[in-house]
Amino acid sequence: xxxxxxxxxxxxxxxxxxxxxxxxxxxxxxxxxxxxxxxxxxxxxxxxxxxxxxxxxxxxxxxxxxxxxxxxxxxxxxxxxxxxxxxxxxxxxxxxxxxxxxxxxxxxxxxxxxxxxxxxxxxxxxxxxxxxxxxxxxxxxxxxxxxxxxxxxxxxxxxxxxxxxxxxxxxxxxxxxxxxxxxxxxxxxxxxxxxxxxxxxxxxxxxxxxxxxxxxxxxxxxxxxxxxxxxxxxxxxxxxxxxxxxxxxxxxxxxxxxxxxxxxxxxxxxxxxxxxxxxxxxxxxxxxxxxxxxxxxxxxxxxxxxxxxxxxxxxxxxxxxxxxxxxxxxxxxxxxxxxxxxxxxxxxxxxxxxxxxxxxxxxxxxxxxxxxxxxxxxxxxxxxxxxxxxxxxxxxxxxxxxxxxxxxxxxxxxxxxxxxxxxxxx
Numbered sequence: 001x002x003x004x005x006x007x008x009x010x011x012x013x014x015x016x017x018x019x020x021x022x023x024x025x026x027x028x029x030x031x032x033x034x035x036x037x038x039x040x041x042x043x044x045x046x047x048x049x050x051x052x053x054x055x056x057x058x059x060x061x062x063x064x065x066x067x068x069x070x071x072x073x074x075x076x077x078x079x080x081x082x083x084x085x086x087x088x089x090x091x092x093x094x095x096x097x098x099x100x101x102x103x104x105x106x107x108x109x110x111x112x113x114x115x116x117x118x119x120x121x122x123x124x125x126x127x128x129x130x131x132x133x134x135x136x137x138x139x140x141x142x143x144x145x146x147x148x149x150x151x152x153x154x155x156x157x158x159x160x161x162x163x164x165x166x167x168x169x170x171x172x173x174x175x176x177x178x179x180x181x182x183x184x185x186x187x188x189x190x191x192x193x194x195x196x197x198x199x200x201x202x203x204x205x206x207x208x209x210x211x212x213x214x215x216x217x218x219x220x221x222x223x224x225x226x227x228x229x230x231x232x233x234x235x236x237x238x239x240x241x242x243x244x245x246x247x248x249x250x251x252x253x254x255x256x257x258x259x260x261x262x263x264x265x266x267x268x269x270x271x272x273x274x275x276x277x278x279x280x281x282x283x284x285x286x287x288x289x290x291x292x293x294x295x296x297x298x299x300x301x302x303x304x305x306x307x308x309x310x311x312x313x314x315x316x317x318x319x320x321x322x323x324x325x326x327x328x329x330x331x332x333x334x335x336x337x338x339x340x341x342x343x344x345x346x347x348x349x350x351x352x353x354x355x356x357x358x359x360x361x362x363x364x365x366x367x368x369x370x371x372x373x374x375x376x377x378x379x380x381x382x383x384x385x386x387x388x389x390x391x392x393x394x395x396x397x398x399x400x401x402x403x404x405x406x407x408x409x410x411x412x413x414x415x416x417x418x419x420x421x422x423x424x425x426x
Contacts, residue, residue, distance in 0.1 A: 018140070018182075018183035018184075018185050018188075019183070019185040019186075019187075019188075020138050020139040020140040020162055020183045020185070021185070021186065022164050022186040023139050023140075023162050023163050023164050023183060023184070023185070023186055024128055024129050024130040024133070024139055024164075025126060025127070025128055025129075025162070025163055025164065025165060025166055025168075025169045025255065026126065026127040026128075026129060026139065026142070026143055026146070026160055026161065026162055026169060027124065027125075027126055027127075027160065027161040027163075027166065027169035027170040027172065027173040028110065028124060028125055028127065028143075028146060028150075028158050028159075028160050028173065029123065029124040029158060029159050029160075029161075029170075029173045029174070029177070030106065030123035030124065030150075030156060030157075030158045031066075031156070031157045031158060031159055031177060031178040031179055032063055032064065032065050032066060032178070033063065033099065033102075033103075033122065033123035033156070034052040034062055034063035034094060034099055035050050035051075035052055035063045035064065035065045035092075036156040036157065037098060037099050037102050037156065038050070038052060038092050038095075040155050040156070042092075045090055047067060048065070048067060048090060049065060049067045049068035049070075049071065049073075049086050049088060049089040049090065050064075050065040050067070050068060050089065050090050050091075050092065051063070051064055051065070051068055051073065051079070051082055051086075051089050051090070051091045051092070052064075052091075052092050052093075052094050053079050053082075053091060053092075053093075053094065054079070054093055054094070055079060055091045055093065056079070056271040057079075057080065057271065057272075058078075058269050058270075058271060058352075059078070059079035060075075060076055060077065060078055060079060061073060061074065061075050061076065061077045061078075061079060061082050062075065062094050063075060063094075064082075066178055068082075068086050068089050071085045071086035071089075072085050073085050073086055073089065079091065099122055100122065102154055102156070103122040103123065105153065105154055106123075106150055106154060106158075107119060107125065109146065109149050109150060109153065110125055110127055110146070113127065113129060113132050113136065113142060113145075113146060114127050114128060114129050114130075114131060114132050115131075115257060116128035116129075116130075116131070116255045116256075116257055117255075117257060117258065118255045118256050118257060118258060119258050124173075126166050126169065126170075126255045127146075127255065128254070128255035129142045139162050139183075140162055140181070140183050143160040143162050143181050143183075144181065146158070146160060147160060147179075147181065157178060157179040158179075159173045159174075159176045159177045159178060159179060159180045159181070159182075160172075160173055160176070160180075160181050160182075161173030161174070161175070161176060161182055161184070162181070162182070162183040162184070163183070163184040163186075163189070164184075164186040164189070164249075165189075165249060165250070165251035165252075165253075166251055166253055166255065167202065167246060167249065167251035168184050168189055168192070168193075168249050168251070169184075171184075171192075171193075171196070171200060172184045172192075189248075189249035190224070190248065190249065192249075193220045193221070193224070193247065193248075193249055194219065194220055194221030194224065195219060195220075195221065196219060196220045197218070197219060197220075198212055198213075198217065198218060198219065198220065198222075198223065200220060201220060201223070201243055201246045201247065202246060203239065203242055203243060203246070204243065208235070208239075211234070211235075212234075215234065220247050221247075223243060223244070223247040224244070224247035224248055226244075228240065228241065228244050231243065231244050262359065262361065263302070263357055263358060263359040263361065264291055264294045264295055264298070264300070264302070264357070264358050264361070265291060265306075265355060265356060265357030265358065266287045266290045266291055266294075266355065266356060266357075267287070267308055267353060267354065267355025267356070268283060268286075268287065268353065268354060268355070269310075269352060269353045270283075270351070270352055270353065270354075273312045273350040273351065273352050274350065274351055274352075275348055275349060275350040275351065277341075277347045277348070280341060280347075280351060280354060281338055281341070283354050284307070284334060284337045284338055284341060284354060284356060285330075285334050287337075287354070287355065287356040288330045288331075288333040288334035288337055288356050289330045289334075291330070291333055291356050291357070291358055292328055292329060292330030292333055293330070295328040295358060295361075296328050299363055299364050300328065300361045300362065300363060300364065301326035301327055301328040301361070301362065301364050302326055302327070302328070302358035302359055302360050302361045302362070303322050303323050303325070303326045303327075303359075303360040304320055304321070304322045304323070304358065304359040304360040305320065305321055305323065305332075305333055305336040305337060305340070305356070305357070305358055305359075306318055306319060306320035306321075306340070306356075306357045306358075306359065307319050307320075307337045307340045307341055307344075307354065307355065307356055307357075308353070308354065308355035308356075308357070309341065309344055309346050309351055309353075309354055309355075310351060310352050310353035310354075311346070311349055311350065311351060311352065312350045312351070312352050314352075316353075317344060317346065319340040319341075319343065319344050320340070320359075321336055321339070321340060322360065323336070326360070326361075326362060327358075328364065333356060333358060337356050341354075
């Protein structure tokens with residue numbers, strides 16, 4: 001079991017909401033999000049140990065049902081180890097586009113309550129409901145309404161923490177999982193924090209936790225009772241002050257509405273190491289198509305294109321190029337990615353992972369996109385947008401470049417999803 005998972009109280013009963021005066025911050029976290037979405041299509045698996053992840057030798061657990069977590073399975077664990085811990089677990093390959101659709105619908109529910117929504121991942125967000133109290137009721141009542149709407153409209157459950165700060169709200173949602181609601185009163189923050197393990201504090205990694213344990217500090221209360229100068233001598237001025245403030249529940253950060261993506265990327269780990277340049281180029285094409293579609297869906301284009309190449313020994317090389325003009329065209333992204341790959345000196349080297357990413361994004365309306373070489377006014381750009389429409393209507397695989405016809409379904413990892421399922425990793 002991971003350190004963060006030790007903070008969970010699965011199945012904790014939901015008691016009275018408590019005094020929510022001065023507690024306008026909500027942290028809403030979907031319960032076992034990827035698994036929950038999959039169970040909408042596979043209700044016969046409810047109550048059974050379910051893992052979402054690629055079943056190959058190099059696959060990792062993307063999400064784990066609460067039933068399989070009882071066997072010690074958790075996110076980011078190798079699938080091979082998860083199989084040993086729970087041989088009867090059902091393993092479902094991830095379908096990120098399906099999760100993205102449900103995530104977007106859930107975020108719309110949040111934004112119908114307040115414009116101050118700060119997503120942390122596909123499955124969790126902070127909300128500041130200060131401006132909604134007169135219209136919808138007290139914060140705990142708003143939290144109840146959100147849970148009801150998510151369950152009623154999307155068929156999945158969420159847990160909500162209500163508190164005076166982001167830090168405490170996030171801890172509260174974790175403590176109320178699954179399918180719970182917990183209010184931490186503003187005047188009860190210290191009592192809530194003191195018994196928690198040190199891992200509850202943001203910034204306490206395994207090494208820091210071990211260092212503090214050697215000093216006899218094992219709970220948040222132990223740390224709060226330690227004089228600040230002593231902590232700063234042990235941990236440094238910044239880290240000592242940061243943890244001391246958190247141990248008393250002090251967190252001045254406001255909820256900040258979502259900011260535009262800084263980059264869009266996708267990568268894939270191969271089931272076995274590959275050195276064939278043609279296979280690598282086909283994968284770069286597949287990833288470029290995916291990234292281009294996501295750029296267009298978000299109304300963005302970008303100037304900097306990079307490739308990520310990881311060798312069999314895990315050494316990773318990144319190469320990037322900034323174009324004269326921004327683009328959202330898969331063909332331009334692909335051509336640039338191939339040139340970067342060919343110039344890397346790794347064309348005949350065995351690779352275990354490749355990735356494509358576009359950075360320096362800006363809304364298409366704010367860029368003066370020039371036509372790419374040999375692109376006609378009603379040519380490639382319009383063609384790729386037409387492909388987007390076909391995919392939206394008939395699903396991925398309905399139309400694809402000729403080089404990818406007959407290829408198996410992609411297994412890429414969306415780099416924007418490095419943060420995904422934040423609740424799953426806890």
